[in-house]
Amino acid sequence: MLIPCPHCGTRPVEEFTFLGDASVKRPASNDPSSMEQWYDYVYLRNNPKGRFDEFVHHSGGCRAWLVISRDTETHEVFGCVTVRDYGKTKGGKA
């Protein structure tokens, strides 16, 4: 698989490390009442068949954290943006 790194250009998947579901959001609160949100954040991950946004680290290249949008069934890659840009567009468009 090839991943279009926004910094380095298209590179093979071997250069990247996957971290899974990019839809998770770290809760802002440290209040004990937020514990359920924390459990979800730490442990719950989507793993759909079809289009999926995932965190990837370009560990063998520019070392940026990216969000890749791909089809988990066909491996078609729809896009790849930095995790910062992904955060800015809220809900994400990789």
Added chain:
Amino acid sequence: MTSYRLSSGGLIDRTASLNFKFDGKSFTGHPGDTLASALIANGVHLMGRSFKYHRPRGVITAGAAEPNALVELREGGRKEANTRATMIELYEGLTAQSQNRWPSLDFDIGAINSLASSMFVAGFYYKTFMWPKSFWEKIYEPIIRKAAGLGTASKEADPDKYEKAYAHCDLLVIGSGPTGLMAALTAGRSGARVILADESARLGGSLLNEREEIDGDSGIAWADGVIAELGSMPNVTLMPRTTVFGWYDGNIFGAAERVNDHVIAPSPYEPRQRYWRIIAKKAVLAAGAEERPVAFGGNDIPGVMLASAMRTYANRYAAAAGKSVVVFTNNDSGYRTARDMKAHGVHVEAIVDSRSESKADAGGVPVLRGRRIADVGGKKLAAGIELDDHTHIGCDAVAMSGGWSPIVNLACHRGGRPAWNDQILGFVPPDTGKDFIVAGAAAGRMLLSECLADGARAGTLKGKAPATPKCRDEAFAIAPLWWVKESHGKAFIDYQNDSTAKDLPLAAREGYRDIELAKRYTTTGMATDQGKLGNVNAIAILAEATGKSMEQVGTTTFRPYYTPVSFGAFAGPFHGHHFQPVRKTPLHDWADELGAVFVETGLWMRSSWFPLEGEDWLAAASREVVATRERVGICDVSTLGKIDVQGKDAGAFLDKLYCNTFSTLAVGRARYGLMLREDGIVYDDGTTSRLADDHYVMTTTTANAAKVMAQMEFAHQALFPELDVTYVTVTEQWAQMAVAGPKARATLQKIVDGLEMNDQSVPYMAALEVTVLNGVPARLFRLSFSGEHAYELAVPADYGNMVARAVMQAGDEFGIVPYGVEALSIMRIEKGHVAGGELNGTTTAADLGLGKMMSSKKDYIGRMMAQRPGLTDPNRQCVVGIRPVDPQDRIRSGSHILKDGDRPSMAADQGYVCSVAWSPMLNMWIGLALIANGRARHGEVVQVWDGLRGHKVMGEICDPVHFDKENKRLHA
């Protein structure tokens, strides 16, 4: 022996002779021959024995799909088993051995299996060797393994080199027949970056095997002209001897280039094979089509081969498959063989055409229409045939054609399934998208003109496809024929696995009606050829047996690799010395000079101990500990990860990363930090120093340096992007040495420039920028892992060895010793300092006795989850010291802790020993353990049970600090 070499023609160089050996016998051939063609030319038709029945076998094909003529090529460490004789280029000095026979190819005892063949039906092994169950592993399997199997692997190391490489192109063309050449030429002329790959040594594909006419000239002449033009283009790379074996995501293709398989031994500077990853913007599959056999009795007897193979041997290699030939076909292409053989002067008895009508040109050879071959006579060579109407015809070779299967393999590697085409009676490729185009015969185009036009279209990256040269077309018509049921003898479907036409209806009767199940039950389509010849016939017979259509039965799954790829190519250069890179510290040479024994820690080589003559590791490490604690020692700690953290929010960022606080750290001071994972478990530890308001340097453990960096990157980029902070690894910039012991300060004082070292100028946990040895910039930290009055000195790496030598010189008068990671580890266990054994991915800060470090005033990674009930349970296992009740006893790492009197069980388990050491200061074995509610149990006597080694001693739970409990030495 009679010569079967034709007197003229062929693409062989008759001016040169090549000597080779097959099964110890000497033969000669010519450049341009394959091993198979040279053997045929020498009248050798028997080339191997079959897998199950040990039947005599000759070649079936002239190419990559060959199931029978598999040999062990070369000898010693270069031996390669299961190599297809049809693909081996002949070279001077070639040696090959036939396989799967004993004692000889000519007389093989295993052929007795053939007599008992009624037993060896599909599923025989499953049915027969099921019970008694205990027999399987010890008796049945070893015997079956010995009897079955193909060639044997060499036990010697392969002396040759292998490589890996990447290539990039606008268009990859796979196959150099008419379609591939036309595609490459079209794209090459447009200026695109083109790679043309073909498995053969000579480009030209089927044009080399057939008598074709293009552009008013022979097909070969046209091909040579195109190849010459392509060769002159700087934007075109020709890759002969290269099999493109797989199509992967992102239009990446895997290919194996046989750089030096055609010479007796490669030059020491060149690889034998090269494994390519070709990243192609677009690609064309122009792999052609594979002819199919027909199932009839004795269709495996040497002398019986595919019709296309027989004419390839004659046209390309000037080798006659026999003296007298019968052609058996269900389609028009068989007629070409009759005409070509006749043109080469070989007698053709008849064409047996299963169809009652045909317009094909027989070239004057008699045609028996509507007839089928039922059986072939002979054992080691074909001796006549019997038709379905019992007519006998004498011959010593049979050419068969059951139709053509487009070579769709690569097109199906990413999950697509081919579709059945009733016009050509073959599976045609699925939709492969716009970046991978299947063209020519691989796409089911059966006419040369169609192939050329298809190639031109596929090679047109923009604009209109160019016109193609004029050529002569052979008409193609076909009627189904899969299995001649009148046969008495065995009618083989899959030669390599010895599965016959009868096996498939049997499989269906026994319930294995799905093609994937029937494959596994009958073994049809397995092994090195992966059913290239037999699968379509198998599908057709299964379709009939189950009353389904071809489409409904479908194919089995196509997976890489198209043909076998050697392990050497996969490994490339990354074995032995290059298996993984070696990472050396800047103090490596210094340690090496002092006789250090090195240990691999990840990729790093770390000095482990420094033995004097006669010392083992324990004696050396113990001596190093005593000398350090009594006088002074120096240790290489360069491998600790060092990360430069800068920016206005550097302190705030560190506060997020660590459970304790760094924004309050004074400039010029260091602090120990503990990093948690978001789930509340401890991740890493190390000291961080503040060099300026906006500049920290943090250290990580050796093992976690890269992971911590990735964690920081995630934390900053994904979680806290608002922070103005930068971080970069500077691990390799610094040679860092720990100097520890009562004389550490006196030693360093002698090399530090212009600084009176005392507790005021360099207090405990100081982090200073100084110079040493007249101006070498250095960082001086007063830190201690050993529990001694100690420092860490960091200097730019290029000075490392010299500064370490200078420290040794300075400490000479005090009796300085170098110490390694073993002594380091002993001293930290004596002091109860936690390390990898305790920071093991299961422990919390509280478990480690560091719970007080967790700030309650700020958000940090892991804060919330560390508060869950499961992580704050007082009965959790926590770090304690453990020592034997009898000081003579030895405690072993990994032992479990049981209450006195308890029997070992999961329920009774109290914890385990994480780290142990022989303490030369206490003269006994000591350890650190994780024990349930351990801190409340100091003084309790427990069993230290090592089930693995069958060892049990009584131990006492104690404070983790075994030595110098008051920490007096730290400030001495």
Added chain:
Amino acid sequence: MPKAPVRSKPVAVAEVILPRVSPLADVAVQGRFGADRGAPGVTFSVRHPLSIATVIARAGKGKATAQALAEYEPRWAGPDQYFVVAQGRGEGALYRELKSALDGIASVSDQSHGRVIIRIEGPKVRNVLAKGTPVDLHADEFPAGKSALTQMAHVGVHMTRVGEDAFELSVFRGFSESFWEWITEQAEEFGYQVR
């Protein structure tokens, strides 16, 4: 207890008495190696001693950093991140100069000793590098002056094209010996010179 960092007396660069020793000093032996027919396919040389610094822009200062670095021929090394390479500078001089020039707009870290730069040039340079990197090195895709972060033989490599047939490969010091052994072996088939 002192609050400010205690520093030893500043020592002028010229007073440094120790010479820098390259980790490849005993490894990169000069001469002709590998296939010995014709001109060497590539030539290797170790650029040592060099001054190397990492420059990373502070938040929102990407453009300012790029502008301030223009005269230094910075080598791209990631988003808003560069290597600056210089020859013939005293110990720490480049680092100090950049630190003062970029005060408040970028972080500077001295990497002069932490990285080793191997220069490789010659007609077969692309063939040798293609055995390691998946980066397309065709001049249209990777012109002179361009840099990339990649991996070769499991080692992280910062690669800069410095001429039509010349590249510089920067690796961590600790890997330099291992990397040298690997990459020179990849050049054996073409014959290589070490200068």
